Every structure is written in C-alpha cells, then in structure tokens.
Amino acid sequence: MPQIKKILILGGGFGGINVLKSIQNKFKNEPNVRISIVSKDNYFLYTPMLPQVSSGLIHPSDITIPIRKLCKQAEFYQATISSIDLEQKLVTITRTFDGKVRALDYDYLIIALGSSTNFFDYKNIEKHAFVIKTVEDAIAIHDQIIHMLESAAQTSDVDFKKKIMTFTVVGAGFAGVETMGEINYLVRESVKNFYPSIEKKNISMNLVASEEFILPELGPKLGKDAGKYLRKAGVNVITNTKAVDAGEDFVQLDNGKKIPCMTLIWAAGITIDPVVSSLKCKHSTSGKLIVGMYLRLTEYENVFALGDCALITNPSTGQAYPPTAQNSIHQSTTVANNLFFMITGKSKLKEFSFESKGMMTTLGRRVAIAVVYGLHCRGSLAWLIWRTYYLYRLPMLEKRFQVATSWIADLLFKRDLTFVGKIKKKSLTKVHIKSNISSIKDLFKDF
Numbered sequence: 497m498p499q500i501k502k503i504l505i506l507g508g509g510f511g512g513i514n515v516l517k518s519i520q521n522k523f524k525n526e527p528n529v530r531i532s533i534v535s536k537d538n539y540f541l542y543t544p545m546l547p548q549v550s551s552g553l554i555h556p557s558d559i560t561i562p563i564r565k566l567c568k569q570a571e572f573y574q575a576t577i578s579s580i581d582l583e584q585k586l587v588t589i590t591r592t593f594d595g596k597v598r599a600l601d602y603d604y605l606i607i608a609l610g611s612s613t614n615f616f617d618y619k620n621i622e623k624h625a626f627v628i629k630t631v632e633d634a635i636a637i638h639d640q641i642i643h644m645l646e647s648a649a650q651t652s653d654v655d656f657k658k659k660i661m662t663f664t665v666v667g668a669g670f671a672g673v674e675t676m677g678e679i680n681y682l683v684r685e686s687v688k689n690f691y692p693s694i695e696k697k698n699i700s701m702n703l704v705a706s707e708e709f710i711l712p713e714l715g716p717k718l719g720k721d722a723g724k725y726l727r728k729a730g731v732n733v734i735t736n737t738k739a740v741d742a743g744e745d746f747v748q749l750d751n752g753k754k755i756p757c758m759t760l761i762w763a764a765g766i767t768i769d770p771v772v773s774s775l776k777c778k779h780s781t782s783g784k785l786i787v788g789m790y791l792r793l794t795e796y797e798n799v800f801a802l803g804d805c806a807l808i809t810n811p812s813t814g815q816a817y818p819p820t821a822q823n824s825i826h827q828s829t830t831v832a833n834n835l836f837f838m839i840t841g842k843s844k845l846k847e848f849s850f851e852s853k854g855m856m857t858t859l860g861r862r863v864a865i866a867v868v869y870g871l872h873c874r875g876s877l878a879w880l881i882w883r884t885y886y887l888y889r890l891p892m893l894e895k896r897f898q899v900a901t902s903w904i905a906d907l908l909f910k911r912d913l914t915f916v917g918k919i920k921k922k923s924l925t926k927v928h929i930k931s932n933i934s935s936i937k938d939l940f941k942d943f
Contacts, residue, residue: 501529501839504587504602505570506577508535508563510543510824511608511803513891518832520568529839531570532600534589538563538574541631544821544886545899547671547858549634550641551678552911554902556631561892573600577609577771582796604798604835607785608828609772611804611819614765621742625666625762628675635916640759641679642915648698649691659756661698664747666739667763668705669713670857673722675761676703677860680731682911689910701731702755704747706738706764713818713855714867721874722857722865729860739764766819772805780807780816789847791831800835802827808848817850826850856882 503519505512516533523529542559549556563572575589578597587600613629615622626640627633641663648660663683665676680701687694703710703726709719710726710733723733734749739762741748747755773783777795780786784807785793791808793799802808804819808827817823830848837843856866856878864879866872873881883903890896 499528502601502603503529503531503606503835504600504604505531505533505606505608506580506587507608507610507803507805508533508537508540509608509610509803510821511610511828512606513540513563513566514825514828515606515608515802515831516566516570517891518828519835520570522832522836523839524569526840532573532602533563533567533570534573534575534577534587534600535563536574536576536592537630538572540566540891542886542890542895544889546628546631546634547674547678549631550628550637550675551682552638552913553678553906554899556635558895558898558902559890560631561895566891573598577769580605580607580771580775582775582777582793582799585798604838605796605800606831606835607772607799607801607805608803608824609769609805611766611768613762614767615762616765618740618742621666621739621760621762624742624744625760627762628671637675637679637761639916641682642913644759645683645686645691645694645913646915648694654698657694658698658700659745660758661694662700662702662755662757663759663761664702664704664739664755664757665761665763666704666747667765668703668707668710668733668735669763670711670855672703672761672763673710673726674858675763676701676726676731677729677858677863679761680726680729681861684730685911686913690913699730702747702757703731703733704737704739704749705733705735708735710735711857711865714857714865718865718867718872718874722859725859725863725865725874766804768805782807789849790834790845791827791848792834798838800831802831811847811849812851820852820855822852822855823850856885858882 505516539560539562545559548554575591578588578590580587585602590597613627626637644660648657651657665672709716710723711719726733738750739747740750742760745758747757747760768783777793778786785801786807787801788794791800791802803824808817810817830846833843833846837845854868858864862876862879864882865874866878866881887896
C-alpha cells in the first residue's frame with residue numbers, strides 16, 4: 497500500500513481557506529493524501545466587509561462561511577493551537593469547549609495563522625478599547641453605538657451627552673478608516689431620523705492617525721483626498737498623533753490633548769501569535785516567519801507559511817509584501833502548486849511573485865477611493881468598483897446573494913437599531929472526561 501501523506505493546515509483565514517480549496521481540487525484524484533485544517537472558529541470570516549457589520553449594514557452571517565461547507569475531502573478541527581514541534585512534526589491543539597488536548601502529526605505543514613491586535617503595551621487602552629478584528633468585535637461595536645444613542649437620548653446634561661456621543665477611532669489604515677466611515681454614517685443618520693433630542697451639534701467623530709495623512713497604503717495624494725472627504729462628512733481627522741492612554745471616559749493623545757470619549761475603537765496595529773513567533777526557525781524583528789520565494793521555511797522544506805504571519809520579500813522592490821487579503825489569496829496558489837509538486841512530482845516549483853492590481857477602501861455611503869491598475873479613482877465610481885470586486889470575491893454564491901440583498905435593502909430602508917445585549921455562553925470546566933491514553937500513540941485518537 498502506498499504511504500499516506502498527511503497535509504495539515506493551521507488557520508481558517510484567507511490564506512488557510514484558499515490553500516484548502518486549491519489542494520482539495522489538486523488532490524481530488526489522489527486517494528493517498530489526507531488533508532486536515534485547524535481553526536479556532538468554525539467559520540471563515542470575510543474581513544473586508546467587517547466594518548459594515550459594525551454599522552448594521554449587513555448581518556454577521558452574510559460574511560461568515562462554515563468551514564465544514566468548504567471541506568470537500570478534508571477533516572476539520574475547531575480548536576486553538578497550543579504548540580508546534582517542527583522537528584517531531586507534531587501540532588498540539590486544545591478544544592475550546594472542554595479543554596481536551598490532542599496532538600496531530602503531519603508530513604506537510606501549512607502555517608496561515610494570521611495576526612492579532614497589537615496594543616503596544618498600552619494596558620489601559622487594551623482594557624477600555626473596542627477592536628475590529630473578529631465578527632464578535634463588529635457586533636460589540638454596533639451594540640455599543642446603539643447603547644450610546646439610547647443613553648444620550650435620555651439625558652439632559654449637555655456635557656455628558658457630548659461625551660456619550662463622542663466616538664474615536666485610533667488607526668488610519670483600511671480597517672480604521674472604513675470603520676469610521678461606517679459608524680459616522682450610522683450615528684448621524686440615526687440621530688437625524690430617530691433621536692431628535694440628541695441634536696447633530698452634540699456628535700463628535702475623531703480619527704487619530706500617526707502619520708501626516710490617512711491611508712498611507714494609497715499614497716499621499718489619495719490619502720489627503722480621503723482626509724478631506726471625511727472632514728467634510730463631519731469627522732475630525734487628527735494626523736501626526738498617537739493615542740497613549742485611555743480610561744472609561746477619555747482618550748489621551750501624545751500631544752497632550754485629552755478627548756472626553758465613551759467609545760474608543762483601536763485599529764492601530766497587529767502582532768504575531770506567540771505560537772508562531774516562538775518557533776525555532778528564522779524570524780523577522782516582529783516575529784514573522786521568514787520564508788523563501790517558494791514560501792517554505794529555509795530550515796524545514798516541508799513547512800509552508802503565508803499571510804500575516806509570514807515575511808515574504810518582493811524581489812522587484814526589496815520590500816515585504818503587505819499583509820492584505822489580496823496577497824494571501826495569491827500566496828495560497830503558490831503554496832498549493834508547490835505542495836502538489838513535492839507530493840506528486842507532476843508540476844514544477846514556482847516562486848511567488850505578485851504585483852497588486854490595485855487597492856481600494858470605502859469612506860462612507862456611496863463614496864470610496866481606489867487605485868486600480870495605477871489609475872486613481874474616487875467617489876461613486878470607486879464605491880461601485882469596491883462593491884463589485886468584493887462581492888465577486890465572496891467564496892459562496894449564497895453569501896453573495898445575502899450581501900447583495902442587504903445592500904439593496906440599505907438603499908430602500910433605514911439601518912437596524914436593535915440592541916442585542918449580552919449572550920450567555922457555556923463551557924465545561926469541572927466535568928471529568930474519561931481518557932484511555934496509555935501511550936503517545938493514543939494522542940492521535942479522535943476526540
């Protein structure tokens with residue numbers, strides 16, 4: 497019997513899911529290949545539309561796809577990754593519901609674990625700020641906004657009302673700018689249509705940018721144009737400034753200014769998972785895995801890395817590829833091809849090389865800004881391009897239909913102002929789970 501080759505994918509984001517789809521297609525006629533994928537969530541999250549969940553434009557289920565629906569011939573484990581042993585070819589995972597631990601062995605490993613929010617050791621900011629990284633984060637921001645609107649409508653204290661109606665976003669990259677554009681529209685339209693007692697003059701929107709202009713990825717011209725639009729829409733764009741402290745009702749800036757604020761959203765940086773940054777191989781100063789142009793670790797040719805957790809150098813510019821969904825998708829194609837060659841020998845190794853066709857971001861309702869094939873585009877046309885591109889990129893037809901329906905409904909009706917509140921979650925902490933583990937081999941049994 498031919499030896500079974502085990503492929504293990506770590507991560508259910510853009511990199512991991514697109515590798516999964518590609519290798520399932522390539523190995524569909526290879527019965528001796530076993531594919532597994534591990535993710536802490538049981539769904540793939542379409543992050544480019546996450547700010548639209550925070551504003552109630554689309555429903556969370558519109559941009560979440562159960563990973564099991566994408567597993568045509570792969571085995572899925574919903575668990576957190578506790579450790580990776582590259583020499584022993586073992587990955588230890590922990591089931592979140594009851595803490596059950598299991599070890600998975602592999603022949604080929606694909607690390608696509610993404611990144612998490614970096615607070616740069618500002619403990620008070622970490623304690624008091626919302627973030628925009630997961631679907632739970634977006635729901636929390638939406639509920640916070642509705643909660644603030646309801647609270648402001650019931651107070652006659654003008655100073656307190658202004659503090660409640662002050663919203664500050666720190667970080668002026670794509671995530672921060674799109675989140676500000678979305679919540680600015682939601683708050684102002686809601687006050688106009690449903691909360692007349694709040695009054696427009698009491699609303700304060702602040703976007704804090706560490707550089708001279710926002711959206712540095714798009715360059716100074718478009719970045720400054722985007723800043724002008726947001727200011728025109730009522731946003732106070734604060735440049736060349738960083739947030740350094742926060743409390744329950746304020747944000748402290750490094751220029752000495754303190755913003756009275758009840759809602760702080762942090763979108764200012766990312767950090768690498770300690771499981772990745774602690775691996776015994778070459779890393780960048782930020783902890784990213786350094787890979788060659790075949791997207792393999794130099795010390796372990798059977799281990800691939802891609803996405804936010806990998807440092808991949810563009811041979812044309814000498815600079816690292818930015819951690820975008822667009823790059824992760826194209827990196828996954830290279831990984832799948834090279835993995836197919838290593839197992840079957842039916843193709844050739846390919847170096848990763850990709851030139852971005854463009855970048856774009858929304859600034860609010862019916863307004864966006866973009867660079868497409870080197871051409872600058874802004875306004876309604878850029879907004880239409882953004883929606884068309886990202887709708888097309890959604891992995892499943894049913895999700896495209898759901899998002900398109902939500903967009904059409906938004907053109908006809910007002911935004912939803914339902915406050916969901918807290919949701920109870922149960923987990924096992926004291927239940928004894930019988931185990932028959934008597935040797936290292938038993939670690940590889942099913943849960």
